Each structure stands twice: as structure tokens, then as C-alpha cells.
Amino acid sequence: MDVQRSPGVDACHTPRIDDVELSSQPSSWSEQAAQGLADAGYRRGGARRAILELLDEQPCALTAVEIQSELCARNREVSRASVYRVMEELEEIGLLQRVEVGRGLVRYEPARHGPGHHHHLVCDRCGRLEPFTDEGLERAIRRACERLPLRVSEHEIVIRGACSACSSA
Amino acid sequence: MDVQRSPGVDACHTPRIDDVELSSQPSSWSEQAAQGLADAGYRRGGARRAILELLDEQPCALTAVEIQSELCARNREVSRASVYRVMEELEEIGLLQRVEVGRGLVRYEPARHGPGHHHHLVCDRCGRLEPFTDEGLERAIRRACERLPLRVSEHEIVIRGACSACSSA
DNA sequence: GTTCCTGCAAAAGATTTGCAGTGAC
């Protein structure tokens, strides 16, 4: 088991070790996404590119509001509507994964099927979100998917509990 | 662009085999829940009881709107606010599980840790939600949880894809 | 009788949509 810690308040900020081993990936996620959008007939506007680049850097999922304010902090302002529009386009072509882990907020992150693929731990008390990976779990999921009556496109696992900081406090 | 809304009402209808083997459960979930609420100091109002009974009958998760309209159809009207308040109380004492599975809608279902425990399949196209169980997956989850740095309270697995009806159509 | 539960209506957010100007091709 390989858990990445996050110092931050809500989302995780730790760079992922996996990001280094890109041998099997021809290009970064943002380039793949830009290509996918181009193939689907979209033009390359400024807002869209800024959002793609931001998402590509994130180790874990962000909300639409976080995406907008983070871009704003970098002097690359983008309207909220554009954030939602780009999220919808990306999800449509399967490059984005929604992560819905409570309080009605939706988070978004690049859908990575190879290195970078992970699941989430959520603290019930502080709401912190952390990524984790577990190879045994992946094997079990693959086996389970084989016997399911649908053509599986993706899976998502969320584990909830009191994180170490909260349960000791 | 005219985006077709997923049928929403389309929750799962399959009766669960597990519902029959209740030998280890002393009482129904709604009775346990009523007891839990009483222990936590809540009184037994009419709206609360109606909601508990409805939830107990459901094979899978419902949205707040569905809960309200289903009760309405049974001539047991309850305000939307009460639905949300009861959901919050039940979640607080761990008897209710939120199922957040897309399009910003939140669904709720009884949290069953023994028989009745299940996970979800979601069809990307028609939005249908179906329960499934897999013992190998449960074992893998238990093993994974043992090594996690948080006191685990629950887990949730969502598998997405095109269901058999949609992929053949 | 006191305190909690409910429904109603208003409020608060998040997300979506209509429209007009600007930018990509």
C-alpha cells in the first residue's frame, strides 16, 4: 500500500512518485487531452488550455471553484462557466474523472489508466482527501469486472474514516 | 445543445437475494435506525418514521426528491426539508450511506454492514444504478483497509460503463 | 409545560444557459 500524504486543507498537494515513470506514456495528460479535444473538433482556446495545464499538474481532484481560484492566483482568470464547460467536454471524451465525495461538492481530476491511477481516502471529520493505490485491490476489481453484465469504462473506490490527525486529536 | 437528462427515477429494482438471509440480524434496519435515533435523543415524529420505513424497503439508493415523491404517492406527504434533516441525522449516527454517483445528485440508502451490503454499477448512458456484490472484492478491501492510516468507517465502490441494454442498443 | 419535530418560505450555493463580443482557423 502506498499512501501519499497531503499537508493541505482539503485537497492533496504532494507530487506523485508515479509522475516520473512515464516510459509507457507518449505524452503528458494535458497533451493527450488537447489532442483528444482537437480530434473531437474543438478549437484551442485560451481558457481551455489553461485549465488543461492546471489539471495536469494536480496530484488529486479539484472542485470547479478551486480550479478557478487557482488559475486566478496565477493571473490567468477564467470564468466559472468556462470551467464547467471544459469539465463537461473532457468528461465526454473520457479524459476526466468526477470524484464525488461528500457535501454536494464535485471534484475533477485527469483520468489516468496507467501510472497515476489511484483511489481516494476521505476523512469524515476534516474532509481531507488523499490518494492511495493498492495493487491487490486493482486485481480484485479486474476480476470482478470480468463477470459483470456491463462494458466497464472505469471504477472508483472511496474509503471513509477518521484520518490519523483527526482520530488522535 | 439539448442534453438529454438521465431518467433520474431509474434506480435499481432488482430484489436482492441477500435480503432473505436475515438470520444474523435481530431486527429490520428501520427498527435499528429508530432505536439508534432514540438512543441519540431524538423523538419519534411521523415524518421520520415514514422515511425510515420507506428506506428500509428499498433495494438501492434513492434521491431526496424520490423519497419525497414516493411518500407522496403513498399519501404520506413530507416536506423536502424534513427529508434532508432526517438524512443528516441518520448519516450522523452511521446508519445511512450517501451514494454520489453523478450529475450532482446525491442518493441515500440504509448502511448495511452484514447481509444487504453491496456496491454499485452505473450506466454512463441511461444513468441506471444497480447493486452488485463480490466477495473477492470485499476481501481485498478488508486487506487494504488494515494497512491504511485511518480508522476506516466505510467503503464504497462504483463501477461505470455501458449496461447490457445500452451497449446492445 | 417544555422541548423537539415539521412544514413553509426564503436563502444559499453550485451548475447551466442565453447572448454578444472576441479569437481561432
Add this chain to the structure above:
DNA sequence: GTCACTGCAAATCTTTTGCAGGAAC
């Protein structure tokens, strides 16, 4: 030059909150 992309403001929808009357204890 055309059509897509973007921002703005308004609209929509879900969920939360304030308050007053009624119910549980």
C-alpha cells in the same frame, strides 16, 4: 469571414436555514 470559445448575467436546481405552529414526552 465564419464559426467556435469565452465571459457575463440570469436562470435553474438542489440543499440549507429561520421561524412559527403542532406534537411528543
